[in-house]
Amino acid sequence: MIGLVLAAGAGRRLRPYTDTLPKALVPVGAQDAPEAVSVLDLTLGNFAEIGLTEVAVIVGYRKEAVYARRAEFEEKYGLKLTLIDNDKAEEWNNAYSLWCGRDALKDGVILANGDTVHPVSVEKTLLAARGDGKKIILALAGDRMPVLTRLFPSPIxxxxxxxxxxxxxxxxxxxxxxxxxxxxxxxxxxxxxxxxxxxxxxxxxxxxxxxxxxxxxxxxxxxxxxxxxxxxxxxxxxxxxxxxxxxxxxxxxxxxxxxxxxxxxxxxxxxxxxxxxxxxxxxxxxxxxxxxxxxxxxxxxxAPLRFVRSGIGDALSNISAVADWELDHRVNGEKIDGLAAAMARQAGEAVLRHPGGCGDDGFLTVLSEGLVLTGIAMSIAGHTRPSSGACHEISHALDLLYPRRAAAHGEQVGLGAAFATYLRGDHDGSRLIVEGLRRHGLPVVAEEIGFSDEEFVRAVAFAPETRPGRYTILEHLGLSAEGITEAYAGYVAAAGRPV
The missing domain is CATH 3.40.50.1970 (Rossmann fold)
Incomplete structure (x- = not known):
C-alpha cells in the first residue's frame, strides 16, 4: 500500500497565495510560526507515521514548485515520492487526477486531498477498518471530527x-x-x-x-x-x-x-x-x-417595467416564505437551514428598504443581487422553502382557478405575502410590505389584479391543496371561507383600496 495525494488543482479561491504556489504548498498555521508548514507537509507526515514508505502525488498547477521540493520532502519524511503530471489540471476535476494516477491504485492506496488538513487518526482509522473483503473505505466526519465548513453551488x-x-x-x-x-x-x-x-x-x-x-x-x-x-x-x-x-x-x-x-x-x-x-x-x-x-x-x-415590478414582488415574498418555514419548524420540527433562511430573508429586506426606484442603477443592482441570493438559498436548502410559502400557494391557486386571468407571478406572490403576513398577526410587517409594493407600483389588494374579494377568498381557501405536505400559516390556521373573508376584510381596511 502507498499514499496518494491529489494536489493538481489551482486553488483560485486562495489567491494571491496560489499565484506562485499550488494550494498543497501554501503555508498553514500561525503566521509567526518558526517553520512554515504546508498541507502537503502534514499529509506526508501522517503517511510516514503510519508506516508508509512510498507516496504518489498528482501535480498540475505550479507543479514545478513541488518538483523543486521533492528531494527535501523525501529526506524529511523518509518517503519515496513519485510525482505524476495531470496535463489538464486547470480544465478538469479530481476524477481526471485519479485517472492520471490509475497505475498507483493497483496495490492499494490511502488517498488524501492536497487541500485537506486532518489528524493522523484519520489514516489510523482507515487502516483499522480493513478486512472482511472491503474494497473501498471512506473516512466520514463523526462526533470527534466536526465538519467545519460546507460547500454549496454558486456562480464563479x-x-x-x-x-x-x-x-x-x-x-x-x-x-x-x-x-x-x-x-x-x-x-x-x-x-x-x-x-x-x-x-x-x-x-x-x-x-x-x-x-x-x-x-x-x-x-x-x-x-x-x-x-x-x-x-x-x-x-x-x-x-x-x-x-x-x-x-x-x-x-x-x-x-x-x-x-x-x-x-x-x-x-x-x-x-x-x-x-x-x-x-x-x-x-x-x-x-x-x-x-x-x-x-x-x-x-x-x-424590458417593460412590469418585469422589474414582478421581480420586486418575488423578492419581497421571501420575507413571508421564511416566516412560514420558521412556523413549520416551531410547530412540526421541520428542519430549517439557518444560512439559507438568512440569505433569502435579507434579500427581501434589502429590496424592501432600498430607497431607489425601478430605473435606478443602485436599486436594480440590489434587486438583481436579491434574486440571485434567493436562488443560491434554494440550492443550499435543497428545496424552495426559502422563497415559497403561503404567498406562493395563493399564487398557484389563482393560476389554477383562473388560468386565463392570472396576473404576473410577482404581483400575485407580493400580494400573497402581504396578506399572509397579516394573517400571522404581524400587522406592522404587513404594512411595511404593502408600502414597499405600493412604492413601486405593485398591487396590494385583489381587485387591482382583476379579482373580486370573493374570488380571492376562494383562492386562499384552495391554496393549501396546491402544495400537499407544505405547512404555512394557511394550514396552521385552517380558516373557513367565512374566516378568510373576515381576515381579508381586515387586511383591506388596513391596506386601503385603490382610489
Missing amino acids: VMDIRAGALDDLAGVLADQRISDSGRLAVAVSRGYGAQLRERLAPSLPAATWFEVGGGTLDEAVDLADRMKSGDFDAVVGIGGGKIIDCAKYSAARIGLPLVVVPTNLSHDGICSPVSNLDNDAGRGSYGVPAPIALFIDLDVIRE
Missing part, C-alpha cells in the same frame, strides 16, 4: 452592472469557462435576436439556437440539437422561459450553464430549478445552478 462569475455584456466573451475566457469560445447559445426569437446581432461579432465560434417557449418538449429538443456540437458551455439569453429551457438542456447534456437574463421578473435566474410546461400542466425539474451570471442593467432597463 456574477457580473451585475451597466454594460456587463460587453465583456461576456473576455470574462468567459479569463475564467476558463470557455477559452475556445465554442458556446451553445439559446435565445428567444424576439429580443434575443436583437442581442444576437450585438453579441455575435464577439462570439465568432458560438452556435446560436432559437427557442420558442418554455415547454419540456422544447427543452428536450434544444438539448438534442446541442448534442451534435462540441461545446464548452451553454449560454441562456432571455426571460424566464428561455433560461428554464437552457437550464434543463444544459443539465441533460452535462454542460455548465451561463445565464444572461433580459429581465428581472422572478428569482429563477440562479435557482437549481427549471419550471417547464408539460402535458400535465407545469413541472419543476432539479438542475445544476448556473456557473456564471451576467446581468446588464442597460438590457434590464429596455
